[in-house]
Amino acid sequence: xxxxxGDLLNEDEVIPATIEQSARMKAEHMMELQKVIGFDxxxxxxxxxxxxxxxxxxxxxxxxxxxxxANIVDAGGAAIFPRYVIRNVAGKNVGIIGLIGDTGDxxxxxKEITNGEASVSDVxxxxxxxxxxxxxxxxxxxxxxxQQANRDYVIARRVNGIDLVVGGHDKQRTESPIGVDDKSxxxxxxxxxxxxGMFEVDLGAGKSSVTHELVPLGDSIADDAxxxxxxxxxxxxxxxxxxxxxxxxxxxxxxxxxxxxxxxTCHANHLAKWKATDHAKAYNTLFDKAKNYDPTCxxxxxxRFEQPGxxxxxxxxxxxxxVQCESCHGDAKDHLASLKPVPTPRPTIDVCAKCHTSDRNxxxxxxxxxxxxxxxxx
Amino acid sequence: MKKTSIFMLLFLGAALLAxxxxxxxxxxxxxxxxxxxxxxxxLLGYTEPCG
Numbered sequence: 001x002x003x004x005x006g007d008l009l010n011e012d013e014v015i016p017a018t019i020e021q022s023a024r025m026k027a028e029h030m031m032e033l034q035k036v037i038g039f040d041x042x043x044x045x046x047x048x049x050x051x052x053x054x055x056x057x058x059x060x061x062x063x064x065x066x067x068x069x070a071n072i073v074d075a076g077g078a079a080i081f082p083r084y085v086i087r088n089v090a091g092k093n094v095g096i097i098g099l100i101g102d103t104g105d106x107x108x109x110x111k112e113i114t115n116g117e118a119s120v121s122d123v124x125x126x127x128x129x130x131x132x133x134x135x136x137x138x139x140x141x142x143x144x145x146x147q148q149a150n151r152d153y154v155i156a157r158r159v160n161g162i163d164l165v166v167g168g169h170d171k172q173r174t175e176s177p178i179g180v181d182d183k184s185x186x187x188x189x190x191x192x193x194x195x196x197g198m199f200e201v202d203l204g205a206g207k208s209s210v211t212h213e214l215v216p217l218g219d220s221i222a223d224d225a226x227x228x229x230x231x232x233x234x235x236x237x238x239x240x241x242x243x244x245x246x247x248x249x250x251x252x253x254x255x256x257x258x259x260x261x262x263x264x265t266c267h268a269n270h271l272a273k274w275k276a277t278d279h280a281k282a283y284n285t286l287f288d289k290a291k292n293y294d295p296t297c298x299x300x301x302x303x304r305f306e307q308p309g310x311x312x313x314x315x316x317x318x319x320x321x322x323v324q325c326e327s328c329h330g331d332a333k334d335h336l337a338s339l340k341p342v343p344t345p346r347p348t349i350d351v352c353a354k355c356h357t358s359d360r361n362x363x364x365x366x367x368x369x370x371x372x373x374x375x376x377x378x
Numbered sequence: 379m380k381k382t383s384i385f386m387l388l389f390l391g392a393a394l395l396a397x398x399x400x401x402x403x404x405x406x407x408x409x410x411x412x413x414x415x416x417x418x419x420x421l422l423g424y425t426e427p428c429g
Contacts, residue, residue: 005419030421045420089413142415168419191420199415286428297428 001089002038003096005168005189006045006146011296013113015050016306018313019295022238026296027051029234031063033227040087043098043144044069045169046109053080053117068098068144071126072110072118080118083130086138090203095138097130097162099123099155101147101169123147124158131161142166149188156180164199171359173197177212185210192359193217235290242293242316251287256318259303262336263325273377274325283321300355303327328352 009027034042044067048056057080060067070083084097100106100120107120127143134141142164145152149172152165157180165186173190177199180186189197195214202209215221243252264271274280282301286292295305295313303320304310309331311320326332328351330343344351349368356364356371364371 001413002416004417004421007420090411092413094413140413164415166415166417166419170420187417189417189419193418193421195418197415197417199417201413202411203413204411289428291428294428301428 001040001087001094003040003142003144003166004034004042005144005166006043006098006100007047007168008034008042008045009056010047010050013047013050013109018306020051022241022293022295022313024051024055025234025238025241026294027055028059028063029230031059031065033230034065035063036226036230039065041066041068041085041096041098041144043067043146043168044072044081044100045146046100046106046113049110049113049118053114057081068096070097070099070130071102071121071123072100073121074118075116077121079126083126084134086134092139092203093137095130095134095141097127097134097141097143099127099143099145099147101145101151103151104148106147106169123151124154127155127159127162131159135161140164144168152186152188153180156184156186166197166199173214175214177210187212189214194359232290235294238293239290242313244316251284252292252316253283253287253318253321256321258322258324259319259326260324263332267325270325270377274375277375277377279323279327279375282323304331307331309333323355 009030010023015023042065044056048067049072056067059065060081066085067081068083068085069081070079072080074080081098084095087094087096100110100123102120102123110118110120123145131141140163141161143155143159143162143166145155145165145167146169147167149167149170152167156162156165160183162184164184165180167186167188168191171191172188173195174186174188174197177185177187185199187197187199189195195216198213198215200211202211260271260274283292286294286297286301291297292301293313298311298313299305301321301323302311303322303324303326306312310326311317326342328344328347332342334340335342349365349372352371353364358364361371
């Protein structure tokens with residue numbers, strides 16, 4: 001049985017109109033991958049709603065990926081997605097309930113993202129109601145939750161009948177299952193698909209026989225040929241959409257005159273040193289992996305992505321590729337026009353952390369000096 | 379960027395999932411005494427690392 005706890009399709013809660021088409025393509029691609037992989041149930045996270053509830057439901061129907069949520073509700077309080085699914089595994093019926101957190105910023109985000117079309121109802125009440133319905137129909141019940149890790153204890157403790165809570169939403173992951181009151185377990189796989197969890201129960205021996213493994217998805221696991229081919233096909237489709245008939249295999253940035261040259265008029269030494277850094281070839285790394293038309297990647301490999309005067313998907317201005325001066329120092333329009341200070345004259349490590357996130361560079365803060373030295377250009 | 383810190387290797391995961399759910403010899407599918415739940419979370423739309 002394969003399940004996911006939510007936030008599968010979008011990285012952001014707001015999808016700019018300029019990248020909506022590619023975001024939809026990517027969402028459809030992700031759902032098709034889930035279908036081929038054979039997911040039995042996928043919980044709905046708040047970011048999954050960013051392309052619209054109607055579109056998400058349409059996508060679920062088209063790809064037959066079972067999206068579930070017992071407490072994302074419409075204005076009348078009715079569940080928008082199926083609340084649960086029942087699967088038969090090893091001769092046993094297993095009920096899988098989808099839940100999203102009703103605390104912290106999640107409820108407000110759901111309302112904002114859906115323009116009030118959806119809201120989050122009481123998670124314990126929704127779980128309790130679903131469990132009551134499943135009683136007599138299933139042998140085991142799994143709750144897929146999308147909320148802060150500590151809230152999983154509330155579900156496990158207060159809702160009788162749930163055998164396993166599979167949580168997600170933040171980076172917390174469980175190296176071993178957490179037993180709760182000798183009646184259920186909590187597991188979490190962390191974020192961004194870095195790990196897959198495997199929780200196994202020997203039916204002959206009951207809950208005492210649980211085994212668990214958190215498998216890192218590294219290079220030691222061979223590519224799946226079919227999935228790899230699907231991803232290549234998707235990359236080709238994105239290329240065709242944005243390349244404007246450009247020649248395959250030719251980096252469109254190879255002869256670009258960069259915006260940075262304007263800065264170099266006065267800051268020649270800085271510019272020369274910048275040219276020796278990895279920031280000066282950030283776009284090329286995308287091109288080498290055929291990801292140079294992927295908005296998710298371009299956001300950190302171009303200048304001020306989709307901001308006024310910044311790199312945008314529609315025009316694809318090659319003068320604004322790589323991580324240039326304005327990427328860290330901010331919009332230099334006023335500085336270039338009248339020598340007003342740039343918005344961020346001395347960027348701190350927090351600026352770096354916007355792209356060098358903890359999953360990509362876990363030691364960024366600890367090794368801040370080392371990172372800063374790599375891009376030093378004074 | 380360190381290769382070890384890259385994120386979302388879904389296609390690698392698929393290989394693992396495929397081997398678990400539909401292994402060629404059908405050993406897991408045929409093992410009716412066990413339920414295996416493979417789980418992921420918070421993939422956030424990544425299909426493979428940017429670079």
